[in-house]
Amino acid sequence: MISGAETEIEQIAAALAAQGRRVKRLTVSHAFHSPLMEPMLNDFRTVVEKLSFREPSLPFVSTVTGTTVSDEMASADYWVSHVRATVRFANGLRALHGLGVRKFVEIGPDTVLTGLVEQTLQTEAVPVLRRDRTEVRAAVEAVGRLHLAGTPVDWPAVLPGARPVELPTYAFQHERYWLEETAGVGDVTAAGLQGAGHPLLGAAVELAGSDRTVFSGRLSVASHGWLADHTVGGVVLVPGAALVELALRTGDEVGCGRLEELTLQAPLVLPEAGAVQLQVSVGEADAEGRRTVEIHSRPHDLAGAATAEWTAHADGVLAVADAAPDKYDAPWPPARATSVEVSDVYDTLADKGLVYGPVFRGLRAAWRRGDEVFAEVALPEEAANAADAFGLHPALLDAALHAIGLLQLADGEGMRLPFAWSGVSLQAVGAMALRVRIAPDGRGGATVDLFDEAGLPVAQVESLSLREVSREQMAAAASAARDESLFQVEWVPAVGGSSVAAPWAVLGDGPLAEGGEVFADVDALVASSGDLPGTVVLECPAVEGVPVPDAVRNRLADVLDLVQRWVADERLASSRLVVVTRGAVAVSADEPVDMRVAPVWGLVRAAQAEHPGRFVLADLPNGAGSEALAAGLACDEPQWAVRDGAVRVPRLARAQDSADEASGFGDGPVLVTGASGALGGVVARHLVS
Template sequence: QTYWLRPAPTHNDPTHLGQSATGHSFLAAAVDTAGTDQVIFTGRLSLDTHPWLADHAVAGTVILPGTAHLDLALHAAHHTGHTHIEELTLETPLALPETGSLHLQVTLQAPDDDGRRTLTIHTRPTDAQDQWTQHATGILSAPTEDGTPSTTLGPWQPAGTHPLDVEDLYDRISTRGYHYGHAFRGLTAAWEDDHHHIQAEVSLPEDIDTHGHGIHPALLDAALHALLATTDEDQTPNTIRLPFSWSGVTLHTPHTRPNRLRARLTPTSPDTLTLHLTDPDTDTPLLTADTLTVRTTDPTKLNPTTPQNSLYRLTWHPATHTPTTDTAPQAATDKWLHLGDDAATTLAETSRAIAAGQPAPPMIVLDTTPHPTSNNHTPHATPERTRQLTTDTLHLIQHYLADDNLRDTHLTLLTHNAITTETGEHLTDPAAAALWGLIRTAQQENPGRITLADTDHTPHTHTHLATALTTAHTNNEPQLALRNGTTHHPRLTPHHQPPLTIPDTHWKLALTNTGTIDNLTLTPQPPDTTPLNPGEVRITVHAAGLNFRDIVVTLGMVHDTRNIGGECAGTVTATADDVTDYTIGDRVMGLFPHIAPTATTDQRLLTKIPTDWTYAQAATTPAVFLTAYYALH
């Protein structure tokens, strides 16, 4: 045991971090941990103690708004002298249970050499010993200047703005999954100019107490609702967009606690914007954010009943509504740009034409089908065609994404039988299959700009292709496959596989054959009761690790006749007479010849488990540590 003492701060010390109230509505205590410079804020969240949170429901699930995560980060920053949020990324939605509460923990790591601190936000149910769920990560720092905005915002409601319809906004957006109740219906007026710059006036209901928040999460969240009132956003069906990350955030007046504000939202891309919040009476800055990124959210990931830590597999599902006739407006599709063999040249010419004043095409379609007379479509030429196709496509996409003239033009890549959507289908263009991995990466980095579409060559598919591409773009579906005219979309679905049957007798993990993990099995084996040789130790195994070698052997990628599974953790049950480093009952981890309920190995291949480690942590350590040790020494 180690004990630490230090003089207690005075009560008027603003950085007092004793085991007492922190001044935040969600956090009850803050602890400055001895010897580590780590700071931990703790509290509880529930709809009983904070009933106004029930007014923030998305797709039927009450979740903590992204603005509340920012509020927690700003509060932690203020208590440690870090007035600036360098970045904050929301990783997992924080769903609030209808009954019961959640343990809340905000952790600040020790400052680095530049004085920055890493922040994490975790919760877990108070009535269970579940693992903590990490919801957000961030970095706190001190601003490089005085922290006040240097840009001139201009007059409120400048010439050229037009009012947005916010009177029945909350009723309209409820049909899209935004279920905002009394506390979050704070948007009272909004305006937009021709450059999509937005101004909004927001106020909290009188019965909402702002005490315990730098800027109340409901007030800040309502400022973002102006995005939902814009013409473009209001016409986008079946999409839910929520805050994903913040960067460059400064709270200029942490003690003001306003119940009204003015917001200026300036889009910098389809998914990013800058944010300036000011006092409506004095026009002084309250909060500024260099970048707020919003992203489309899968509603199924918001439901707290969704199984956690499950295995998922990619499956293709038919679209809910598949048109029976081609309903894509002919006038719109006639404006599409279809790239041919010299795609790069055509793209460059199109960009110059747009710069010269011609209208930008709404969509560019690149068809990757090889020319019928091309020798590169033969199986023997597949590696060369794969290399050429991926290289050319990569260069084309890089130029497309970097060209500001094409920012309002959507790109669709067509492949043909480059993927399979169900059992029995055959992939006939492996070169184009390589594009799917490449383009998926580009889609993640540039959401909403690229669509991947794979087709078969049936007449029905050809008839409905234009409509399918138009619908996918409208509904923000980044990938689709057309099979006999029916549109399919990829979805992650739980993978249900029967568990291994544990034999009644003693067993060990073995392979019946290589090539697939389905060949893993538990084979019966008599218990090991042979006398121990000198230097040997026998343990009861509580956890076993599978490392990279086990994977490649199981898949048949390398030929190795030894057993799989070479690292275990457990409790010593017997030792040879000459073993003095270990006794019965010791918790140990190390290398073993196989995975079984009991295992025997040489004492030189063991070490004791640190007291604060679980068996699972210990079982996954030996191969990793020894690999690094061997590489370094």
């Protein structure tokens, strides 16, 4: 804060604004803590000397001295100097922090000091009052935030008569009982590979007959959730810093610790579902020991199958590491450097399409001195625990580059991402915090020097170039990474399972009655003496002699009634009902379907989903008897059909790439049901075009 004569202050504010600094004029009645207060000091002293003073009973940190004070407060001199002296707020905060204070409460009309506390100490500060809320609401919210932060609260005193209650449940409350996917790998040596020992790489293999090595891995938002905190243009983008980490790691494996150059060719986007297979290829060494490095990926579906061709994301050159740079011995923060506000950096970047989650929001402070930018970056706690697994954690390196954006916040440019890296070397591994120096390299790029808090070198980038990326480019990359394959149901030969001993029970009369005991209906079944059979067969022939809608309605009503009674009767809990149809499903494309019984499959499929293991769907050819039924039951499948004496079961398979085969509409008229909906409209437009 600057205080003084209005004309001089306006000149200073204009100069700061020209440098890109944010300037705000405070609404105050006097220029406190400036020479303009001197004329009133004597009168103020006369009033203050009439007061009685006592030493504070609690430790008190003064913004006059920036340290703890006691008896000096019990004098008029202290309070007179308080009006005129410089406010040492930051010094006072650090003194409190040194005394072990970790929670701060602002007792004032708004949140002016709260932001300053959080910026100075990177700790939470809670305002008691807020301009946009009532006093009671703001105060209760403040106490609640302190309670959540671990501060003991005397709730009966805050809310007299209130009592704690259990939190209510909500519609989607649930518990997870399955194992989460992790980035770990098993024993890849059993497959003839070597473990890569890196969070982004799973295995490595040396190619026979050459000096080349290929490293591979698999990335997804499920296995590497922290990457989801790096969103560009609405898609999850693997940062260029991660590609640099991959190149340095693989280079280190073959004795090349310096990345001479790495040029990014295409964005590496992670799909919302599925994963990408990653491959880093390191070429043979030339006469000077240099090697090429290439990074490719291709999308994988949920089953682990590749769904597209390889895409080249980066290529470069590795070389033998050279000498480490000197220690950074200059004062920190740098002399004559101007502090830069960083609290709104990520909001500004988000407006340009660069959205960073907690793991990548590592920029803590920044300064500018001429064309140089200095910064402090650190990993959050959840990422710092994994820092040792990387050479240089990609989120930490990416955060170091955010300081470059401080020079571009007001230039109106779009999303600018790292494009070409030159002269990248790593001197220390596992860093959790960095001091950063960025300066122009004289070729339109920037030089980046990274040090630890002691000034020892961690990494260096001799030249880094950025390139603007449009939202259209990111959308195209996301589309390429997304698995947009079409799938269809195929009926494949069944593999024999456990055999079913005959006889089975049959409800009603028909060709299948010869296979077991016959019961007129389910009532007769449950009323029979002895144990109930484990398998009960119900044949559902088509209703003859009536229109198709009536035949469907009548058959579904009978099946629905039986299914509901089957589920409700506990005596049938250990028995399964096999619903047999004839011609209700098409096993091949040219096979007709009897629409009078086809809906039975839809009804029973719903019952199967709600009551697994209780129902079986079977479809037999006309004339087939108990032998065909026995063959199907032996496969122990929930749905099956017998055709040409063979049992077939439905499986999901990728549709052919051919447009004609994928659509299957042919040249004749097409009836589109539900055409007034969104999907129907899409299909109709496709047919017309």
